[in-house]
Amino acid sequence: MNIRSLGYAGFTAKDLESWRTFANGLLGAQVCDAEAPGVGKALRLRLDAKCQRMLITQSSEELGTYLGFEVEGRDALADAQRRLAAAGITVQHGSPEEAVFRGVDAFFRLTDPMGQAIELFCGLADDEQAFVPSRAMGGFCAGDLGFGHAVLMTTDFDKSKNFYCDILLFRVSDFITRPNRRLFMHINPRHHSIALSESPVRGIAHLLVEVNEFDDLGRAYDVALRDYPDAITSSLGRHSNDFMTSFYVRTPSGFALEYGWGGRLVGPHWQPHELFGPSLWGHDRRAGNPESRLVAGQQRQFAFDQGIRAPSPGGPMRPDVPDAH
Ligand SMILES: [Fe+2]
Secondary structure, eight states: OOOOEEEEEEEEESSHHHHHHIIIIIIIOOEEEEEETTTEEEEEESSSBSSSEOOOOOOOOOOEEEEEEEEHHHHHHHHHHHHHHHTTTTOOOOOOOHHHHHOOOOEEEEEEOOOEEEEEEOOOOOOOOOOSSSSOOOOOOOGGSSSSEEEEEEEEEEHHHHIIIIIOOOOOOEEEOOSEEEEEESSSSOOOOOEEEEEEEOEEEEEEEEESHHHHHHHHHHHHOOOOOOOGEEHHHHHHHSOOEEEEEEESSSSSSEEEEEOOOOOOOOOOOEEESSSEEEEEBTTTTTHHHHHHHHHHHHHHTTTTTSSSSTTHHHHHHHSOO
């Protein structure tokens, strides 16, 4: 298995126009109209030179969310299929029309142990046009790192961990044990492309997109406070592991989107380790359950009392070292 990045995510929305407004106004993505085969109207959101990083299909039904992982080419895709078959996992090949919709050479789909739809693909095309964000901004941190990350809720933490670590060969970055188990995994220098959160329910906890410039995070937060105040699920804060400064907002599809800046990269000498908690400051989980909110507050207080901070405040950090605190 030679997965290179989390290349795209696809999901449905009852109201595409709400997504168009959200993506144009808050995200700063480039929004393009598309046609999903057999389904109908869709939007493709661009974050970089690629033709899409998010595909939103209009549907009154919940058709499910899918995550697309990139491999090198058709040989790598065939190799991945053989390795999955050896692990007892069958795949379903996407049709040529579905591949065209995604802008990829080829792909197949499978499900993880929680039933989450996953696609392995090769050859995500660049768009014919240069990327133009919807507002004046410095663009997104995507490219070879993939579009961002996805955090998945799992009711069987060990089974999910085995799938992503032992079969898809993600590597552990770090983990949290209170108030629930959380595991952060990388597949390229991005600190985590996938994370797992032990939960009574399954599904996507959130997706992340990362901007290149700090001011664009602040401006998006201004838009969220002005236009989507009731949809902010977590206030501005900074994570303790990837040092991402971010906030969380509920999308028109219902799941949360983390909008961040300044994520660190990891290198080949990275050592997995346990974290005291998820955030150095902020990230008040307005929508979280009382217990998780209480524990998160205690963990922030611990960081406050200990004076724990990111190693170099004021700019994006790219240290190729194990944990700095
Ligand atoms: Fe995140």
